[in-house]
Amino acid sequence: MTKPPKKQNALSLLADDPQGLALGLELPPGSLVDRPRGRSLLRSGARREPLLWVSDEPVGVGVLAACRSGLHRTGSGLQAVLLQERRGLEEWWNRGELCPGSMSDPDDHHVEPVLREFWAGVVPDPEEGEGPDGAGLTAPFGRDWPGLAEHRSPGEDPEAVALALADDLIRDGVLPGPRLALVPAARAADVPTAMGWRGAVNHEGDTALLTAVMRSWEERFGARLIALGFDEAHLSVAAPLPTAVAALPVAAEHFAFCPDNVWQGSGSVRAYADEAVTGSEHWAFWWD
Template sequence: MIGTGSVEMAQRQPRRLPPELRGLFDDGGRDRVLSVDLPPGEVVWPDPTYVRWPSNRRAAFWLSDDPVTAELWTALRREHPRSGLWPVLMEDSVQPWSVGQVAPDAATEIDHFQVGAFMEEVWSDWIERATEDQMEMLDPYGPHCPGPADPAPVRCDPDDLADRYAAVLAERGMPLGLAAVTRGADALAVMGWQGAIHHNEWNVPLAAVVRSWEDRYAARLVGMGFNTLELTVAAPPATLQHALHIAAEHWTFCPDAIIQGAGSLIDYAHQIIDKPTWSFWWD
């Protein structure tokens, strides 16, 4: 179960974003304001060798120096509509972003990808190399990619659920990242996260998948690590049939969750029925 309870943080009058945060936006953070006091931190610049668009080089995101409270995450999540900054709890210790090994992309790149096409490409590539035993893992779909699953009914407030899960993750002692994005899913691309690079060299298509989950399953990006993602899901599957279809999506998004985890789509589907969080890790 996800813990409940939150503490309201004292807020000051909204003020224009400080210069280092304004620099995260294409338009210089025009009209963006924040009424939450931030802890010490600094912007993360990508290593020049990782920059895809040298002509538009700027900081990828802001990162706190130390772990933060869940209350701060919640306060910043509530401020997102007017600040334009989405909070992400970041796995602590020595991470690629600590030394600037991030490869940010513009959120507009995500617009060019469709979930169905991405699934079909991953599925087809796997089928070409799969053994008979490996094919059994994809039962009942086998060589035929089922495409994206149907939406599910929303069962609770998606933002409240995300706040409660942030309280769980914050107990691990996680710093906070702030990404200049319109929606949380875009942070995967804009922050230059590289956690799934051994599965997909470009993480922009994965951001497109998470965008779609925001729409179909009321998902929220809450945390990320070197090779992990933590999402809340306010509209999880309620039946095995629906969960199995979603499991096929998860397999194309993060094969290791099934290959090195549950072992088959069917076993994995049983694990995500009614589950309000989706956790992914890549080898």
């Protein structure tokens, strides 16, 4: 069976069209980051393929919205997100940290088995000693995976919520100097895997598993990835959980997805549900 021809990487157009006019964009000055090449490609002298485009300087309020609007009109196959630097890790996307070739295909994974396995790996094991607060860490849930939280219909357009939150995070200094980035991907949840982001490597080295979860959150809660840092991710939520009772199953998913949010943050799933999930349109994750 003949394979369909490979779709051209739209980033290649930016080499000769740096503003992205052909893509319906008016980009600020930026640079292409090439896909890492294996030894065989280095020996053969094969042409490098761009992995992502990043603005040369931080961007302000409204830039992500304008870029996403242009990409939506043209259907270029690119996704726009913000990349946040950190002191000592400036331009982390240029430091050899991105490994797209080491990721599996998100289509090969399903959210519930992924979260069930994550949960089994992070909940305390009584036989190994839970410590004084071990019993309360996952309450009201036990060691068994509690299952997926129920779907909630967004009250607002998920994209509008995402863009409004991005601007708020810039204004409030949560994202003090974000760069605009373009990544070839079919949807926002696919961006970390497509660019080979490894910010959660101490929890899970195959980012495709995280993408499988974020795809499900897109569908169940109108969540959208809006920003990535070296080891952090920020998602908007168009269907926030209105009560602590509704938030608890989602908090359990977050604990499985990013245990450091609880281990080094709220201290328990219940406290995390109250502090970070109930009523929140912003889900922030950080992996140590």
